[in-house]
Amino acid sequence: MTTRHRLGPHRDPAVDAAVLDAARALLVEIGYGATSIDAIAARAGVSRPAIYRRWPSKAHLIAQAVFPDVGSAVVAPDLLAEVRKVIRGTIQLFGSAETREAMPGLMAEMRQDSGLYEKLSARLDAPTRGELGDYLGGDAARPGLDPNTVLDTIAGAALFAMCIRDIDDLDGFAASLEDLLLYGILGRRPAD
Amino acid sequence: MTTRHRLGPHRDPAVDAAVLDAARALLVEIGYGATSIDAIAARAGVSRPAIYRRWPSKAHLIAQAVFPDVGSAVVAPDLLAEVRKVIRGTIQLFGSAETREAMPGLMAEMRQDSGLYEKLSARLDAPTRGELGDYLGGDAARPGLDPNTVLDTIAGAALFAMCIRDIDDLDGFAASLEDLLLYGILGRRPAD
Numbered sequence: 001m002t003t004r005h006r007l008g009p010h011r012d013p014a015v016d017a018a019v020l021d022a023a024r025a026l027l028v029e030i031g032y033g034a035t036s037i038d039a040i041a042a043r044a045g046v047s048r049p050a051i052y053r054r055w056p057s058k059a060h061l062i063a064q065a066v067f068p069d070v071g072s073a074v075v076a077p078d079l080l081a082e083v084r085k086v087i088r089g090t091i092q093l094f095g096s097a098e099t100r101e102a103m104p105g106l107m108a109e110m111r112q113d114s115g116l117y118e119k120l121s122a123r124l125d126a127p128t129r130g131e132l133g134d135y136l137g138g139d140a141a142r143p144g145l146d147p148n149t150v151l152d153t154i155a156g157a158a159l160f161a162m163c164i165r166d167i168d169d170l171d172g173f174a175a176s177l178e179d180l181l182l183y184g185i186l187g188r189r190p191a192d
Numbered sequence: 193m194t195t196r197h198r199l200g201p202h203r204d205p206a207v208d209a210a211v212l213d214a215a216r217a218l219l220v221e222i223g224y225g226a227t228s229i230d231a232i233a234a235r236a237g238v239s240r241p242a243i244y245r246r247w248p249s250k251a252h253l254i255a256q257a258v259f260p261d262v263g264s265a266v267v268a269p270d271l272l273a274e275v276r277k278v279i280r281g282t283i284q285l286f287g288s289a290e291t292r293e294a295m296p297g298l299m300a301e302m303r304q305d306s307g308l309y310e311k312l313s314a315r316l317d318a319p320t321r322g323e324l325g326d327y328l329g330g331d332a333a334r335p336g337l338d339p340n341t342v343l344d345t346i347a348g349a350a351l352f353a354m355c356i357r358d359i360d361d362l363d364g365f366a367a368s369l370e371d372l373l374l375y376g377i378l379g380r381r382p383a384d
Contacts, residue, residue, distance in 0.1 A: 031304065104297070104299035104300035105300060107295070107296035149353075149368040149369055149372060152357060152365075155348075155356075164299060164309070165344060179336070183375060184372040184376025185376075187381070
């Protein structure tokens, strides 16, 4: 039976939810380093094996806790809306207290475990790089823009502002970044 | 005597250099996590106390190893040259193999140890934020640009591209980022 996975088809989704909730709470309370599988299991009231049946490592668990599967995002109607959507979405994603705590640890893990990088990249980056690339190749954008550079710039600006400079004004930062990048992408004032 | 510091005025600079060289080599060979004070001391041929007399923690040592004091940079003659200098300098700084390994660990430490953040920020960010802020307030830039956003964007883009996407083409990335941000800052083609 090819559909029968090692993790089993009948696992209890309430356990997943309790573990992910516990991980998010612990990240904020005690930080990434101290948020061990043991601490998460104790907080969620589940066993260590119940966790290891679901996630191959602490980093994979934390990655799912801070970057949940939310399904496909709404497709933006044009380049402007697309860039704004990516900027707002990325800042929301990196702006939560638990993601700020988790990112340095996940970045360290991704350098050791390329499977984690590929999993996160496929889920978070790749669809956006494709969608943004289509719009950047169209008439609305200046020619020659690299979607990788644009996405590194949006994600990196959010990462630096949230995880290093640790700013609180997400809306103000989003507006300022939109202003800078929409001009850079369009080559003119967005309202023109 | 107020000039007599705990670390003493007569320490041997050859020991500092050997320790910092050892730290950089180990970061590339075994990663941030395994680069312990013990491993650095053994590699450099110095004692643990010799290291702790010089640096309060592993993170402070690593920070100095990957972000050495290079003195004041040349002042750029205009806004364009300033932005280009900051972009090229930041990409060079984050592009080395040892800085790519060190950044996630230093980011995690900076969240625990605000003294480390302040020390690095004062040395690396503050002078550039001031210089860039002066130029962005001048006639050459579009009005209303926030130097914090511009610097978060440059540093963050370099951080994401080097430490997460792990790209190798530093010159190509610098050119692409310059194109995007100079347009965004000037509101027009830089050559006009």
